[in-house]
Amino acid sequence: MEVRITEIRQKNDHTMVRAENSLGGLWGVWHFGDAPEKGKFYMIELTFYDVGADAVRIIDSAAQGFSTDNDTDIFTAECESVDPDGLIYLRFAPDGLEMLDIGNTIKDIKAGDILQFSIPAERVGIYPY
Secondary structure: OEEEEEEEEEEOOEEEEEEEEOOEEEEEEEOOOOOOOOOOEEEEEEEEOOOOHHHOEEEOOOOOEEEEOOOEEEEEEEEEEEOOOOEEEEEEEOOEEEEEEOOOOOOOOOOOOEEEEEEEHHHEEEEEO
16 A cells, blocks of 8 residues: 655654555554655555454444544454454555454454454554565
């Protein structure tokens, strides 16, 4: 998924970046050897750390996206598929397919559901490629 880096800060020995695109804005930890550049566009993948099944809700909405209050990010995406071991494939946009591992407690999540969860920004990994 393509994003533009709009802010960069250091927090707890991590490089935190604010990434934005037409879906919204989010903060996360930059995972790459080269430092990010403010204003530059990057293709990224997201990794969500330590999100339990109880944090994921099925909602009545058609809008995918993400938002942040600078400490916590909120993600809303369509479930594209669910593996029996708890790996959920989330579709944010045509170029935005991310994975969410909630363990083997899937609840009643199925393909086509709109899912929402929030997570501290320090547990969102941003991996440029």
